[in-house]
Amino acid sequence: MSGNLEFPMNGGDGANSYSKNSRYQGEAINVVKEMIIEAIAKKFDISLSFSSNTIRIADLGCSVGPNTFNAMKSIVEAIEWKYHSKNLTTETPEFQLFFNDHASNDFNTLFTTLPPDRQYFAAGVPGSFYGRLFPKSSIHLMYSSFALQWLSKVPEELLDNGSLAWNKGKIHYTIASKEITNVYAAQFAKDMDAFFNARADEIIVGGMMILIMPGLADGVQYSQDPGRPFFYAFNQSLLDMVKLGMINEDEVDSFNLPLYTTSPKEMTKVVERNGCFSIERMEVSDTRPKNDGPTNVPAILTHFRVGWEGIFTKHFGSKIFEELFERTLNKSAEISSMLESSCGKGTQLFLVLKRK
């Protein structure tokens, strides 16, 4: 149904799997758990379910758990609590939950690890969320956590050596020129418009969307992105390997990570231009643990590995990744010092929308 890029998280439950290395996303979810509960308490319209007595919820870009299961549990419990607090005479609704990700996601692991005590009917939905996934007006609440930073594709200009935006020798806009950043931003705007159009079809009028994604506070430069030191280190390792003849220069020139960090101002513009949703809450917050001592760079790198190994391997082949990762690990001290000098103001955008 979608021709979009697919870079699944590492599947299974081995040492480098997503299910064993999703602690950072997990922490982010704990930080926002209260925000989710509050958003549902204040904004979710339970009367939407009265006609069918069913509430349908989707997690877009769910990967393989356990984060998706924890988030879904919080959402279901918050809705149930709202039901009970109203002392309604109607039956408590039944919940149907749709776990969405690319068809190449490890749904086998997702399905065999579903919580046995879950209070909902579960379904998996394969496909890109930049296209339609569900019938019209069939979903009451959509959720997505740390998935919308993935663009639908690498913008073509980045690969065109006749273009000002040719991203030679660089793998990401945070370590490149303003032209490159503009190209990434334009792709993001286009992707988000496609995303909101698809969701506008699928979400019942009055229904809700909770989106969590990397975010920078307004006015913070993209060069201050806390991900930048990591992109930089991977990039340097690749260039070192080019010098040593382990990788061709062309291969680095033609590689770009299709990841983008947005800001409240930019998201507001995208939502308003689309016109189908009202913004109920938007907030940038710092998800890094407080008083947690110095940043554990190797742990973060291992975390990035889970999300990025697929895309690196697809481009460079499976043989080079171990070497690339080791070399990047060896740059941990450098990354650490770059992180200290970055402003690091806000790494997460929390967004609550309503279907108008």
Next chain:
Amino acid sequence: MSGNLEFPMNGGDGANSYSKNSRYQGEAINVVKEMIIEAIAKKFDISLSFSSNTIRIADLGCSVGPNTFNAMKSIVEAIEWKYHSKNLTTETPEFQLFFNDHASNDFNTLFTTLPPDRQYFAAGVPGSFYGRLFPKSSIHLMYSSFALQWLSKVPEELLDNGSLAWNKGKIHYTIASKEITNVYAAQFAKDMDAFFNARADEIIVGGMMILIMPGLADGVQYSQDPGRPFFYAFNQSLLDMVKLGMINEDEVDSFNLPLYTTSPKEMTKVVERNGCFSIERMEVSDTRPKNDGPTNVPAILTHFRVGWEGIFTKHFGSKIFEELFERTLNKSAEISSMLESSCGKGTQLFLVLKRK
């Protein structure tokens, strides 16, 4: 959600996979394709979709395709044809298709091989169809092909050496005593009642169910089941291996294939006792290709392998299966001669029900 037995078909697309060896089910589907189209033309109430403009269809026990995709295509096209033939002014409905099987089914293969040109939204639903899988009154049409012959479990009496129904040395009722058959039949009746209760909750009033399963014409003895020569040959191979010390006798005593073949009379009784569905059509038919020369026993054995390897391997371990299968293949001539003397009247039950 279910504690029932799970014996997935062989996954992937290798030489012994279900996706490469489902020709016999495929032929059965061709035989019934016209029956499905006719059933929808005559019995499916398209007005059921007018309120939401969505038609929800489920395939219970779908395995990994391609049969499920072909069947779903026929069903969707038959409903669309009915819509268009009525010259309705309403929009053509959208279709949401739920592919159900045990959580251990290879959903990864199912999802990555979904037809790219499909005219429906696809979802996978893990879990046993002997329990609830969907919200109340949410499905318009349920379909199941060659899945309901699997009982939810091996009845305990078969394993109890103090019981008259202890199935010592035998792996199936078709080669055992009447007591054993009664125990299988009782389990089937119980399972089907659970099945119909769950479906009665899930299917919209007026909605439809099309069930295809192994079936014997009324009055045909279970010893005439065309599967019997195959059960017999596998059983003999196991006993030969016991004699040679390759398997313990106990292991054979404690193994029973939880497969059951019903009849129109028996199904009528089960449906009527349950009371939630009306029988719109019930028919036993012979699915074996006409004028196809002598039965190709090795091909049928390879077909059975796909469905049975999992359950044999789970009980006896993975090492013995190749030997067991080779030994059974060597009995092909014996199987062939047993098949000729079986009456073979009807091997498939086709059933159309409506939710009252």
